[in-house]
Amino acid sequence: MPIRVGIIGATGYTALEVARLLLAHPEAKVVAATSRAEVGKSISEIHPSLAGRWDVTIESLDAAKIAEKCDVVMSCLPHGASAETCKQLVEQGTRVIDFSADFRLSSRDLYEQWYGVVHPWPERIGNTVYGLPEFFADEIANADLVANPGCYPTSAILPLAPLVAAGLIETDDVIVDSKSGVSGAGRSAKVGTLYCEVNESIAAYGVGCHRHQPEMIDLVDRIGGTSLSLLFTPHLTPMDRGILSTIYVKPKKSTAAEVMACWEQQYAECPFVTPVAHLPATKHVSGTNHVQMTARDGGNRLILVSAIDNLAKGASGAAIQNMNVMFGLPQTAGL
Amino acid sequence: MPIRVGIIGATGYTALEVARLLLAHPEAKVVAATSRAEVGKSISEIHPSLAGRWDVTIESLDAAKIAEKCDVVMSCLPHGASAETCKQLVEQGTRVIDFSADFRLSSRDLYEQWYGVVHPWPERIGNTVYGLPEFFADEIANADLVANPGCYPTSAILPLAPLVAAGLIETDDVIVDSKSGVSGAGRSAKVGTLYCEVNESIAAYGVGCHRHQPEMIDLVDRIGGTSLSLLFTPHLTPMDRGILSTIYVKPKKSTAAEVMACWEQQYAECPFVTPVAHLPATKHVSGTNHVQMTARDGGNRLILVSAIDNLAKGASGAAIQNMNVMFGLPQTAGL
Amino acid sequence: MPIRVGIIGATGYTALEVARLLLAHPEAKVVAATSRAEVGKSISEIHPSLAGRWDVTIESLDAAKIAEKCDVVMSCLPHGASAETCKQLVEQGTRVIDFSADFRLSSRDLYEQWYGVVHPWPERIGNTVYGLPEFFADEIANADLVANPGCYPTSAILPLAPLVAAGLIETDDVIVDSKSGVSGAGRSAKVGTLYCEVNESIAAYGVGCHRHQPEMIDLVDRIGGTSLSLLFTPHLTPMDRGILSTIYVKPKKSTAAEVMACWEQQYAECPFVTPVAHLPATKHVSGTNHVQMTARDGGNRLILVSAIDNLAKGASGAAIQNMNVMFGLPQTAGL
Amino acid sequence: MPIRVGIIGATGYTALEVARLLLAHPEAKVVAATSRAEVGKSISEIHPSLAGRWDVTIESLDAAKIAEKCDVVMSCLPHGASAETCKQLVEQGTRVIDFSADFRLSSRDLYEQWYGVVHPWPERIGNTVYGLPEFFADEIANADLVANPGCYPTSAILPLAPLVAAGLIETDDVIVDSKSGVSGAGRSAKVGTLYCEVNESIAAYGVGCHRHQPEMIDLVDRIGGTSLSLLFTPHLTPMDRGILSTIYVKPKKSTAAEVMACWEQQYAECPFVTPVAHLPATKHVSGTNHVQMTARDGGNRLILVSAIDNLAKGASGAAIQNMNVMFGLPQTAGL
Structure with missing residues (x-):
């Protein structure tokens, strides 16, 4: 049944x-x-x-x-x-x-x-357990209530948390510059998300005051054990779906290659998180529960780039992944 | 001044x-x-x-x-x-x-x-004069009130009226299939014109009951002297601006070449109407007051295609063209 | 296995x-x-x-x-x-x-x-069997070679063929005005399908000479038993996927309601073909193998509108549906 | 003449x-x-x-x-x-x-x-003079050869240079995260800029190695007198035109209000540069030679956001502005 x-x-x-x-x-x-x-x-x-x-x-x-x-x-x-x-x-x-x-x-x-x-x-x-099975699968399995993660936080926590936990990056000046499709703004009738307002246009919003900023900091702290000084800037991008997060961190003498290795190890058993050599585009994960992420060296900074579908891994896909865990199914069932 | x-x-x-x-x-x-x-x-x-x-x-x-x-x-x-x-x-x-x-x-x-x-x-x-200076410039020049044309009607009347007047086409079964950008739907907050509703999608609306249908018939009659049996189907297209009208008419032994010649003659002095050899795209006229139109032979039908910018020649550009006529300026002033 | x-x-x-x-x-x-x-x-x-x-x-x-x-x-x-x-x-x-x-x-x-x-x-x-399981499932089941249908023809044959077979429409003047997403043009590097050429623009192409026109006529003849006089005009629409076909036919005293009833009966056992009351948008079928279609009365014409995803039911989804039939699986397996 | x-x-x-x-x-x-x-x-x-x-x-x-x-x-x-x-x-x-x-x-x-x-x-x-009349109008006026600025550099130099010159920001860790429309990639036939590759998608490219990075550093140095440690990441955004640059700088005890005041003073006589209270969108400047920019406080960072049209102020509009200066016309002639 x-x-x-x-x-x-x-x-x-x-x-x-x-x-x-x-x-x-x-x-x-x-x-x-x-x-x-x-x-x-x-x-x-x-x-x-x-x-x-x-x-x-x-x-x-x-x-x-x-x-x-x-x-x-x-x-x-x-x-x-x-x-x-x-x-x-x-x-x-x-x-x-x-x-x-x-x-x-x-x-x-x-x-x-x-x-x-x-x-x-x-x-x-x-x-209440935070519904990121990549870190909290055991608690999710037995939960009566699961807090499904925010879309932007998912795109930032997955790349950042293991690096913080492993001590690969400095924690004092992390910048998360995210670009989201319009579906993240919901389906209620507002002038600001009319086709002719957002089509052929990109803009920042909620600069320095978006509610996903404390969620990112809170969860990286919970997983990685350290509170970040993190600044988050979301942008509304003319597309239905997708979040691309470009994350600027300071390495602790670490390289992009070490970041990739850290992720490979951390997510070896996670079916939806894939470190990739190419620079991910949101289209590469569109309609799927997958996360692609990569790292690049850039002088005194490391640049991390992650791509998810805000409606899938950023919301409904994650919910089904959580449901699968709650009911003892493989995480990938139906995804 | x-x-x-x-x-x-x-x-x-x-x-x-x-x-x-x-x-x-x-x-x-x-x-x-x-x-x-x-x-x-x-x-x-x-x-x-x-x-x-x-x-x-x-x-x-x-x-x-x-x-x-x-x-x-x-x-x-x-x-x-x-x-x-x-x-x-x-x-x-x-x-x-x-x-x-x-x-x-x-x-x-x-x-x-x-x-x-x-x-x-x-x-x-x-x-009240209908604000299409291509046909009514003299009346517009002296008008206290000008009825600025509808966007779809402009895209249909300009190709059709001269052909009706010249007796080149049958009047009993004209089909106007139009594709419009979303700005034509206005700027009020409605779910139906949210970005995520209309992006990556095309749909017909107002089939057989759009108010621009009688406007087309009425004006072609006023200019060409005959009432058409005309069916109009508008489509909402994922773009800000532009109307493309694909018009199916029955020739009276006439050819696409004769249609083009008729237009060339009719619009020789009209700075904004250009018969073209290529198949016009709405992008070709975007942001301008220009109309591009062409004709093709297709078995027992002639196919006419016209492209305008719905906000420019389909609304505000036409209004300024009318204003120019009303105040004795060249039609092209500022356009 | x-x-x-x-x-x-x-x-x-x-x-x-x-x-x-x-x-x-x-x-x-x-x-x-x-x-x-x-x-x-x-x-x-x-x-x-x-x-x-x-x-x-x-x-x-x-x-x-x-x-x-x-x-x-x-x-x-x-x-x-x-x-x-x-x-x-x-x-x-x-x-x-x-x-x-x-x-x-x-x-x-x-x-x-x-x-x-x-x-x-x-x-x-x-x-060689034409891979439209809605009509040729038995032959497909045993075929060594299946001709997967063209994208535009699928969108036109499914609404037209049953009406021709049932004698509900005239066969002498059918107009198929189709709007396709850009993926139909393939993935080879051509200026004509660069983003900045087709974005924010719609245009007709191949007017009166597209190769899908004889395919439509041929198949409606094979299924419905009569050769149509049919004119087909495709349009390139700024979206990745989707075909919307607006089809103008002359009724033989039939109404839109009778057309809907004919389809309901014809496709009762077909899991992917859905007559709908609303005007279908390509977004409604995007990413799926489904076909939505409706009919409207319009004076001396009937207007039929069908929506498919050109990459799915218009190509790869249909291929998998065919494969399912060939290997004795339910048509819907994996779709 | x-x-x-x-x-x-x-x-x-x-x-x-x-x-x-x-x-x-x-x-x-x-x-x-x-x-x-x-x-x-x-x-x-x-x-x-x-x-x-x-x-x-x-x-x-x-x-x-x-x-x-x-x-x-x-x-x-x-x-x-x-x-x-x-x-x-x-x-x-x-x-x-x-x-x-x-x-x-x-x-x-x-x-x-x-x-x-x-x-x-x-x-x-x-x-050779760098064609930014906001800083080099006198030299441009007499030049036989003008180096028209790069699109991304224009969007970064205009907000950054006056702040560096005024000593309002630290110079050691500037991050420029830019989002550009696809026209910046040119009109040659490449798979990477086909409609279906870039539509509904955003991606970073040239991370840490884009040639506009040294141009930004070089020009801010020339104007502001100090060489920045600057990291530049461009992104390909699904739109024809526009560049939005989100710039993260460390204030020297300065505030967003002081940044705005500095710009107001610097650009008081510049017809195309407008500090604005709102968060600029690329659509606000599309088709124009205008630059809109704003500043926001964000904890230990200042966030600067600038918007230009990459084809206008980022290329051809700037060229005409330069031509106007070279021939003694008002900078705004024809713009």
Whole structure:
């Protein structure tokens, strides 16, 4: 019997990507989808790409009912709203993978400082596993609640954390310059993400104040044991999908070759992380759960470049990878 | 002293294009801009591409005040709303170029049937000049009010009308298959024109019911003297600007070469209409007021292809061309 | 034991798409890849998106060796060259799916007239099955050689053929206006498909002389029993993938609703063909083997709109669907 | 009588942009165009966007003949080839604006080290004016030969040089992360810049070894009086035009506000350089000769962001600005 999956907040791009990926999953299927705004509609009215492939009627969120139907729930709600829903679902006995930032950080204070809201379920912040199976597979396997990582953080933590842990780089002046596709901005109607605003254009945003900056620092600290002084600048890039992070670090007498060797060793058993000789492009990983990364020497700096698909390894692919771990399947099942 | 131009409804793409084009105009300058929603803001806050190039504070619409300041006003308001404003401005003695569809059609009935609203100034529908200087330059020269043509109609009327007038084509089964850039859909926040909805995708819309269909028929009739049976299908294409119209007509024993000759003669004195040997691409006319068009033989059909920039010759460029005619300048001034 | 697949001509986009799709196939795997120009290189050097996912060394084409290794071969060579290779492979006892046009048409004369070359294996033209399992599944199941359909023809034959067979439309004046993504133009270095030539632009090409026009006519005749007078105009659209075909037909007193009903019945058992109420966009089928199509009434015309992914159902997805049929798997395996 | 302009190497994108911009110039016109490969063709065959707007027959390069016809020549040839041609033209008495890198650097050694060729006219390297009128207008005014700046260097030198000169930033660890549109890669047929290779993708290239890195260092030194330790990483971005440079510098106790004030003062009389409060996007300057730039505080770093159009201020617009200075016109003429 396949794993029964529910999607909460089914109208956005990450929800669609969960559905798209699960259509090809051999051991799981989506059995319920909720959205406050679209109750009663068919999911293929909201996402016409599902027509003829999968359909279900969107229902309102009733935690007890969803818990009964589903072995695991993907919560695609925005932060704040998500924590509250996760609480109800976990209390009903369902396992939950939360796409929001509500359980990612290691302390309530850090969360409330950066997100500006009172945390709805403070007992679980700081002791919920961060859904990066490359580092936390054992905890994920037994978790009732998994904090699915942020898209930008995934692209930065995977290259940085092993280097910090291995003492290969200085920790005092790390610069993460990231370029993301537009789907990261979500599917709500805003002038700023209209086609004619962002097409044929690239721009920085959230300079020095993006919420993924503390998440990167926090997780590299948790994994690598040291807090970085890290500056993060995201850019909106005219493409649907993809994140490219160009990361400038100071080597501790280490070389790009040593960085590559460190990654090779660290990720030898990780099916989705591939150190590559070429300079990765986001297209190389588009539509997949894969991460490509490389390192280059550059005078007194090392340049690290990583590429992921923000909707896949940066969100929905990672969620399915987490689900696989939670249910004892190979990480690659359906991916 | 330069022509003083006002822009009503200054937040959209056609308004920005008017401003962009007038920045390079030797004899005209924008002196006022209005927008109900943005009063008091600087225009460069709304359109950051104007920063350092031109600035003005957005004001609310006071017809008397605008009339005093401006020799001509470009109304970029939506249909219905525009007619009312045009009325006030014309009554105050300003000349107006109306970007909406309010004065384009030849009868109030046709307008009310297709636009579903009561016309706010019915006295002027059917006797307002259609702003296509290629055919109506004399009337435009003396007009107090000009109905600036629709973008799709421009791309269809220019190739079709002379052929109808010359009796070169059958009138009973004309098919206009048009492909437009996304700017034609305007700048209001709608899910349907978000980047990730329309990027990497093409789709038909408004099949058989788009309001530019009667405009095409009406104008070809006015110019060519015969009413066409014409079917129009627009498509949303992943690009900022441009309209390509592929038009299928039945020849009356005529050939593509005769079509080209007819156009050459018709448009010999028209600086913006160029029959070309190659198959035109929208990129060839992007950012310009030019029209490229060609004809091909295809068995029992002739295929006509025209390319314009929907924001330029399809809207704001045409408006400036009209303004030039109204003020006795060469049609090409600033274009 | 999985089906062992070989790819001939492995450097192009269709070859990459075959590899991409087979990575997710439960019963088949790619075991060999050839390319004259790249012998000895790793496939992931040519297609960096395969890094960390699948790799193989590109070999030169030795029919006997390939036949020994492979249960089925996908020939991604250009027309002319492909027929010759297919001959060698079939004679060695391998089953072949040919992506070229070499075996699609029903007569050698038609082929030589449109392709301008002497056919290298004339015995097999006119009696090779056309790889559209929606109509020819039984023959495909037993074939040693399958002519994989052209991308544009797939988008036109699927909507048209059943209507012709059912006598719902006139056959004398069918217009197929198609819009394709750029991947259809292949991966060889040409100025015409450079990013800056085709981005932000749409243009018609091959007007009235594209080789897919006789293929459409030929196949609709074979399936529907009547030869159409059909005019085909392809357009190059700024997107990677996708074909949208807008088809103008004259109804025989039939309505769009009757067209939809005809399709519903015809394709009831076809997992990839979905009549839809909405106007399909190419994005709705992107990356999938699915076809969405709809019909609209439009005065004295019916408008049919179909959407496919040119690389998937238009090429590599169809090839895998054919392979599934040839090896007794469900058509949907791995798709 | 207008300035008579010749274009050498007329088939590329910068040549087209020169032509496009000069069509709107009140005091200059293109009178000759050369290209070895296309002699005898009409320029509008090579650049169909010029059809109906301007035409000339492409001739072969005869320095004496060009010198007679032209008051100034734009050399759009690649490095190495360009220097040789510039020599002939200058010796014939024509003034030349060179788009290549041949005369930009301050020493022959630096040139030969980075460009790997023997310089064809070493007497003029190190004593040819760098065509940045914001700093070198007086020398440009009298020059017979102007080294038109590189696109990336323009985007970095304009924000950095005044800060170095004013002592506002540390010079030991400057990082320039730039994102460019694809037109910067030129118009020759290469797989790497095919639409389907670069669309929907972003990637770094030339990491740590791009030739514009020494140009940035060299010019900031010339203007600001100090040699920077600067690391430059360019990225290929899926758009036609535009460069966004995100620059990470260490403040010398200075703030973003002081940076803005320094720029305001430095560029008060420069019509094309605009410090802005918003984060600039490349779209804001697309098609124009303008530069927008801003500064942000970010912990122990300052972040500078500049946006230009690589084809305009990054190449052809700058050339026309230089021409204006050379011929005593306002810098803004025709721009």
